[in-house]
Amino acid sequence: MSPKGKTELMWLLGVSAILVVSAVANIAFIDGHTANIAQPTDLQTVPANSTIINVTGSQWVWEFQIGNQTYFNSGNGHSGALPLVLNHTYTFEVTSKDVIHDLSIPEFGVQSYAVPGHENQVSFKPTKLGYYYFECVEYCGFEHYEMRGYIDVTNGGAS
Amino acid sequence: MSFLPVSYQALPGVVAGATHYVLEVMIILTILGVLTFYIYYLISSRKEAVEEAAGKEGYTDSSEYVRDKMYGRKRKADFSMFIYDDAKSIGLRYIFTGIAFLFLAGSFGVMMRVSLVDPNPVVISPVLYDIFLTQHATLMIYMFALGVGFGFAYYLLPSYLRLKKDNMGTLSSVAYWIWLLGGALFVVSRSSMRWYMYPPLSLQLTPYGAGMANWLAVIAMELIFIGITMASIIVLKIIFLDRADDMPLSKMPIFAWSIVFTLIMVVSSDPPLMVGLGMLFYDFFNPVFFTASSNTVLNFAILFWFWGHPIVYIAVLPFFGLIYEIIQKFTGGKVYSYSSAIIGMGTLLIFSELVWGHHLLNSGLGVDWVLFFTTTSFVVVIPSAISVFNWIATLWTADRIRLSTPMLFVINAIFDFILGGIEGVMLANDSFNEIAHGTYFVTGHFHFIFVGMTLGVTMAVFYMLYPTFSGGRVYNERLAKWHFYITAFGSFLMSFSWSVGGFLGMPRAVAGYFPFFQPYQDSAIIGGVIIGIGQLVFLYNIATSWLKKPVTDTNNAFETVEDIPAAVSEAEPLAKDTQAVNGGE
Numbered sequence: 001m002s003p004k005g006k007t008e009l010m011w012l013l014g015v016s017a018i019l020v021v022s023a024v025a026n027i028a029f030i031d032g033h034t035a036n037i038a039q040p041t042d043l044q045t046v047p048a049n050s051t052i053i054n055v056t057g058s059q060w061v062w063e064f065q066i067g068n069q070t071y072f073n074s075g076n077g078h079s080g081a082l083p084l085v086l087n088h089t090y091t092f093e094v095t096s097k098d099v100i101h102d103l104s105i106p107e108f109g110v111q112s113y114a115v116p117g118h119e120n121q122v123s124f125k126p127t128k129l130g131y132y133y134f135e136c137v138e139y140c141g142f143e144h145y146e147m148r149g150y151i152d153v154t155n156g157g158a159s
Numbered sequence: 160m161s162f163l164p165v166s167y168q169a170l171p172g173v174v175a176g177a178t179h180y181v182l183e184v185m186i187i188l189t190i191l192g193v194l195t196f197y198i199y200y201l202i203s204s205r206k207e208a209v210e211e212a213a214g215k216e217g218y219t220d221s222s223e224y225v226r227d228k229m230y231g232r233k234r235k236a237d238f239s240m241f242i243y244d245d246a247k248s249i250g251l252r253y254i255f256t257g258i259a260f261l262f263l264a265g266s267f268g269v270m271m272r273v274s275l276v277d278p279n280p281v282v283i284s285p286v287l288y289d290i291f292l293t294q295h296a297t298l299m300i301y302m303f304a305l306g307v308g309f310g311f312a313y314y315l316l317p318s319y320l321r322l323k324k325d326n327m328g329t330l331s332s333v334a335y336w337i338w339l340l341g342g343a344l345f346v347v348s349r350s351s352m353r354w355y356m357y358p359p360l361s362l363q364l365t366p367y368g369a370g371m372a373n374w375l376a377v378i379a380m381e382l383i384f385i386g387i388t389m390a391s392i393i394v395l396k397i398i399f400l401d402r403a404d405d406m407p408l409s410k411m412p413i414f415a416w417s418i419v420f421t422l423i424m425v426v427s428s429d430p431p432l433m434v435g436l437g438m439l440f441y442d443f444f445n446p447v448f449f450t451a452s453s454n455t456v457l458n459f460a461i462l463f464w465f466w467g468h469p470i471v472y473i474a475v476l477p478f479f480g481l482i483y484e485i486i487q488k489f490t491g492g493k494v495y496s497y498s499s500a501i502i503g504m505g506t507l508l509i510f511s512e513l514v515w516g517h518h519l520l521n522s523g524l525g526v527d528w529v530l531f532f533t534t535t536s537f538v539v540v541i542p543s544a545i546s547v548f549n550w551i552a553t554l555w556t557a558d559r560i561r562l563s564t565p566m567l568f569v570i571n572a573i574f575d576f577i578l579g580g581i582e583g584v585m586l587a588n589d590s591f592n593e594i595a596h597g598t599y600f601v602t603g604h605f606h607f608i609f610v611g612m613t614l615g616v617t618m619a620v621f622y623m624l625y626p627t628f629s630g631g632r633v634y635n636e637r638l639a640k641w642h643f644y645i646t647a648f649g650s651f652l653m654s655f656s657w658s659v660g661g662f663l664g665m666p667r668a669v670a671g672y673f674p675f676f677q678p679y680q681d682s683a684i685i686g687g688v689i690i691g692i693g694q695l696v697f698l699y700n701i702a703t704s705w706l707k708k709p710v711t712d713t714n715n716a717f718e719t720v721e722d723i724p725a726a727v728s729e730a731e732p733l734a735k736d737t738q739a740v741n742g743g744e
C-alpha cells in the first residue's frame with residue numbers, strides 16, 4: 001500500500017474508533033432506557049409502580065392529568081407548577097387535540113411528540129429536587145412559544 | 160371542520176375581515192399580472208432582435224444561432240442571460256437568482272434575530288416571526304442553496320466537460336422559470352407552516368395557525384420540486400451523454416462527480432415528498448390522508464424527512480466538489496486522492512438515504528427504529544471524514560497555498576464543517592437527542608455548515624468568477640478580506656451561542672423565550688447582525704467595482720479550459736494567471 005493510502009487508512013481507523021465508541025455507548029443507552037424513549041403506548045408496558053400522567057397538548061395549552069387532578073400551562077394562565085416526587089417513576093401518556101406538539105423536559109432528558117390520534121408513552125424518574133422547566137419544542141402556531149412552564153420536584157409525602 | 164382555534168378578533172395582530180382578504184388577493188394577482196406582462200414584453204422584444212440577427216447570418220432556428228454563438232464562450236452577467244438559453248446563460252440565471260434569494264431570506268433571518276432582543280415578542284408580532292421563520296428556511300434551502308448549486312453546475316460544467324453539444328436549453332429554461340415561479344409564490348403565500356409543513360398545522364388557514372394562503376405555499380413547493388427535478392435530469396444527461404469523447408468518467412473533474420451524486424439524490428428522494436404534498440393539497444378540501452381519525456398524522460412527517468435528510472446533504476455536496484476544485488487552484492497541485500474523493504461522496508449518497516429517522520427520534524418511532532437510525536447516523540460520518548481528510552491532506556502536502564479571499568473562505572468552510580459535523584455526531588446519540596432535539600443546538604449544528612460551507616464557498620466561487628461575470632472588472636481585495644473576516648466571525652459567534660444555549664435546552668423556532676436564556680440570544684443577535692454587515696460589505700464592493708471601467712481581460716482561472724480537468728492535469732505554473740486567480744486588485 002502506498003504511503004498516501006496508509007495515512008488515509010490511519011485517519012479513517014482513528015475516526016471509526018471514535019464513532020464505534022459513540023455508537024456502542026448509544027446502543028447501551030437505548031437498551032438500558034427503553035422506557036425512557038418515546039414510543040406508541042400500545043408497544044410498551046407501563047413500568048411497575050409508576051404513576052401515569054395523561055398529557056394533552058392543544059393550541060396552546062399543556063394539560064397534565066394525575067388521577068383526577070389537572071394542571072395546565074398556557075400563555076394566558078397556569079395552575080402552578082406540576083408537582084412531582086423525587087425518585088418516583090412517572091409515565092407520561094402524551095397526545096394532542098389538534099396539531100403536533102412536542103413536550104420536552106431538558107433537565108431529565110424527557111421528550112415526546114404529542115400527535116393527534118396517536119398516544120406516545122415515556123417514563124422517567126426525577127432525580128433532583130427543585131424547579132425545572134418544560135417547553136413545547138415542536139412549532140405549533142401563533143402562541144407556540146408560550147406553551148411552557150415548570151415542574152416542581154419535592155420530597156413528596158403527598159402521593 | 161373547525162380549524163379556527165380562537166376567533167380572529169380575540170387576538171392582537173392581523174385584523175381580518177373578508178374584504179381585507181379579497182383586496183389582498185386582488186393586489187397580489189395584479190402585481191403578478193403586471194410582472195408577467197412586463198417579462199413577456201421584454202422577452203418578446205429581445206427575441207425579435209435575436210431572430211433578426213440569426214436571419215442575417217442565414218439561420219432558421221434562432222436558438223441554434225444563440226448556442227453556436229454562445230457555446231463555450233465566457234459569459235458576462237447581464238440581462239441577456241434571461242433571454243438566451245445556452246447552458247452558461249442558464250447557469251448565470253440560477254447563480255444570480257440564488258444570490259438574490261440569499262439576500263431576501265438573509266434579511267428575514269436578521270429581522271428574526273433582532274426581534275429576539277426581548278424575551279417577549281414586542282419587536283415584531285409572533286405571526287410575523289413565524290412567517291419569517293418559514294420563509295427564511297425554505298428560501299435558503301430551495302432557492303439559495305439549490306439555486307447556486309444548479310447555477311455553478313450549468314455554468315462550470317460546459318467548460319469542465321468540454322461539452323459536445325448543448326441542446327436542452329429550452330427545457331432548462333422552462334425548469335428555471337417553474338422553479339422561480341414556485342419561489343416567488345412561496346413568498347407571496349406568506350406561509351408560516353415552517354419548512355416541515357406538518358399537517359394538521361399546515362391545514363389551518365388562519366394567521367394563527369400556519370397562514371391564510373397556505374394552499375398557495377403547497378402549490379409553490381410542488382412547482383419548486385417540478386423545476387428542480389427537471390433541471391436535475393437535464394444536468395445528469397449533460398454530464399453522462401454530452402461530455403467530450405476523450406473524457407472518461409474516471410477522469411471527470413471532482414466537481415462534476417459531486418453534481419452527479421447530488422442530482423441522483425434529488426431525483427431519488429424527492430418523489431415521496433412530492434406525493435406527500437399532493438396528498439396534503441387534497442386534505443385542504445377533504446382531509447382523508449393525514450387526519451387524526453385515521454391515525455396517520457405522523458406519516459407526512461416521515462415522507463417529509465425521507466426527503467428532508469437528503470436535502471441537507473444536497474445543499475452541501477456541490478460545495479464539497481467546489482472545495483476540491485478551488486483547493487487545487489490555490490495550491491497548484493493535484494488533489495491528494497482523486498479516487499477517495501469520489502468514493503467518499505458516493506458513499507455519502509448511499510448512507511444519507513438511510514438516516515432520515517434521526518429527525519424523528521422522539522416522535523414515537525419505537526426503540527428498534529431509534530437504534531437503527533442512530534447507528535446509521537454514526538456510519539454516515541465516515542464518508543464526510545474521508546472528504547475532510549482529503550482536503551486537509553491536499554493543503555498539508557501543498558508546496559504553497561495562496562491565501563487570497565476565496566481560499567480563506569474555503570479554509571473556514573472546512574473548519575466550520577468539522578465543528579458542525581461533531582455537533583451532528585453528538586445529536587445522533589439518543590441520550591443527548593432527547594435533550595437537544597427542538598433546541599438551538601440543532602440550529603447551531605446546521606448553521607455552522609450552511610453559513611460556513613454553502614454560503615462561504617458560494618462567495619469564494621463568486622469572487623473567482625467575478626472578472627468574467629463583470630466583463631473585466633476587479634473587486635477590491637481589501638474589502639473582500641473584510642467581507643470574509645466579518646462573515647466568519649459573525650457566523651462563529653452566532654452558531655456557537657446557539658449551540659451553548661441549545662445545550663442548556665433553549666428551544667428553537669420560538670418568538671419568545673424564558674428570560675434566563677437572554678445571554679445566548681443576545682450574543683447570537685450580535686453574531687447575526689455581524690453576518691448581515693459582512694454581506695453589505697460584499698454588496699458595496701461588487702456595486703462600486705461594477706460601476707468602474709473594465710481593467711482586465713475576462714478570463715478567470717476557475718474555468719480556463721486548458722488546465723481542466725484539474726484533477727488529472729500536472730501542476731501548472733501559477734504565475735501565468737495570478738491576477739485572474741485572485742480575481743482582485
Ligand code: HEM
Nearest residue numbers: 471517518536540580583584586587596597601605608609
Ligand atoms: C456529519 C454528519 C452529520 C450528522 C451525524 C448529523 C446529524 C444530525 C441529527 C441527528 C440531526 C437531528 C437533530 C434533531 O432535530 O434532533 C440533524 C439535524 C440537521 N442537520 Fe445534520 N448531521 C450531519 C451533517 C449535516 C450536514 C452536512 C448538514 C448540511 C448542512 C446538516 C444539516 C442539518 C439540518 C438542516 C438539520 C435540522 C433540520 C431541522 O430540524 O430543521 N447535517 N443532523
Ligand SMILES: [Cu+2]
Nearest residue numbers: 468515517518
Ligand atoms: Cu439528518
